[in-house]
Amino acid sequence: MVDADQTFIIVGGGLAGAKAAETLRAEGFSGRVILICDERDHPYERPPLSKGYLLGKEERDSVFVHEPAWYAQNDIELHLGQTVDRIDRTAKTVRFGDDGTLVRYDKLLLVTGAEPRRLDIPGTDLAGVHHLRRLAHAERLKGVLHHLGQENGHLVIAGAGWIGLEVAAAAREYGAEVTVIEPHPTPLHGVLGPELGNVFAQLHHEHGVRFHFGVRLTEIIGQDGMVLAARTDDGEEHPAHDVLAAIGAAPRAALAEAAGLEIADRAHGGGIVVDERLRTSDPDIYAAGDVASFPLALFGTRLRVEHWANALNGGPAAARAMLGQDVTYDRVPYFFTDQYDLGMEYSGWAPPGAYDEVVIRGDAGKREFIAFWVKEGRVLAGMNVNVWDVTEQIQNLIRSRAQVNIEALSDPHVPLDDLVS
Known part of the structure; x- marks a missing residue:
């Protein structure tokens, strides 16, 4: 049972952390919520950084998850430009890296994200x-x-x-x-x-x-x-x-590793191991977003997903689990891109070697098509290019694990819904 005297700490001030804090309040948690962000900017979304904002088509303020005043209005203790350098799981405290302040938690959520991999070659110290x-x-x-x-x-x-x-x-x-x-x-x-x-x-x-x-x-x-x-x-x-x-990017899992939490092997992304409730090897510590390696029964594997939708959905799922709700995090991986006049959405998981064939529905030459990665007649992933409002149907196909008729799958005149029996 969660009560008003409890303290929930969120380490990581990106989209997952901000949405987790929002969800805690939306679900009625009246205890203390502390959100610690190592950047001095308020929590923001990352896709515009390589898309609209980078192109000058979106204003800087458009990237932020909430208005700055939202945090105080919702009694979220927001610490900007602060780091956590130690978790003491026995005492259930986190230590601020700048001044050594200790804060006790009842539940802790790690959404520390990922960091760019560095080029290990001469010349990387140059200004450009x-x-x-x-x-x-x-x-x-x-x-x-x-x-x-x-x-x-x-x-x-x-x-x-x-x-x-x-x-x-x-x-x-x-x-x-x-x-x-x-x-x-x-x-x-x-x-x-x-x-x-x-x-x-x-x-x-x-x-x-x-x-x-x-x-x-x-x-x-x-x-x-x-x-x-x-x-x-x-x-x-x-x-x-x-x-x-x-x-590429590497999970920022050093804090968790130093605290003795289980870390996934490289084949599973190297992030913090969590269960289907996004709970780590410590029952009072949760992880979500880019840093979490979670089980996905649909594909029979463990994944670490570095995309916007995982942060958007994972933060709230972890928050609900922290509140004791029955949570199973099993979202189909999803991401999107915009390049020139091409818009694309991808759902599923089909790395090279995992599929038998790629089936095209539409005209790939005109870049207006859907591609399906198929193994033994079952759709593992789908990518719609300049074809819209089909994500739900594609994900339904993936979730169904149904064997589909390949000829019908490639035929734009056959509704996708008809392929799921």
Whole structure:
């Protein structure tokens, strides 16, 4: 039973943390809620950082989860620019890193997110080397892209994942020259496989992006602290005024690991191990969002999902579990992207090797289609490209685990709802 004398602490001030705090109050929790954020900005959403805000199409204030006054109005103790450097599970306290203040908790939620992976090569200390994870990164990069566009400057991007491609699209819209370095043979290879990765390669080729596949950056060359070029392991040098490292993100699980909580192995994302209620190996500590590795029975595996929908839904689910409600977190993974005139939504999980075939419904050449990743006649994942209002049907297909008629699956005239018996 939860009572008004209890203290719930949330460590991590992103979307998951803000939505967890909101849910606690919405569900009637009247105890103390403490939200600790290591950034000085109020909690915000990350997708605009590589999309609308980076392109200058959305205002800075549009990224915030709540108005600044909302936290005080809802009696949320918001600590901005503060870090937690220790969890004492025996005493049930967290320690603030700046002054050593100890605060006791009854329930603790870790939503510490992820951080950009760093390039381990010479030259990363140069002024023109960038990452994109935080609002401050986006503000800086926005100015960089504007300048590169005006000066016909060159941006080299290490990594052809979602962030790399979205920044490439933004850079081209500003008018910058863009080269993308990717060790795999296609963009998004680990997510979409070679069949659909080529759709994005062609899209970016048409907008003037240069790709260099099958190679890695080995050095960023500079002079007087500024970037001049980027060298790859095939010996080529690519002109560059700025470099973006977009080689993925690592879960910020060090705090949990130091506290003795179970951490997933690398094959399962390396995050904090949680059960279907988002509870860690300590029954009074929960984790959600990018840092959590949760079981998904639908796919018979454990996943760590770094996308917006996971934070949006995971934070509230953890909050309800902290309140003692019956929670099973089994959302189908979902993410979206916008690049040039292409809009896409993806549902499911189908890494290379997990599926037998990719079935296309519609016209891939016109980039107006749905792709399905299928194994033994069952849909594992679906991606709708410039086709809208079909996410629910696609997720129903995935959840049904029904064997479908492949010919009907590929036929745009057969309603998706009819494929689920």
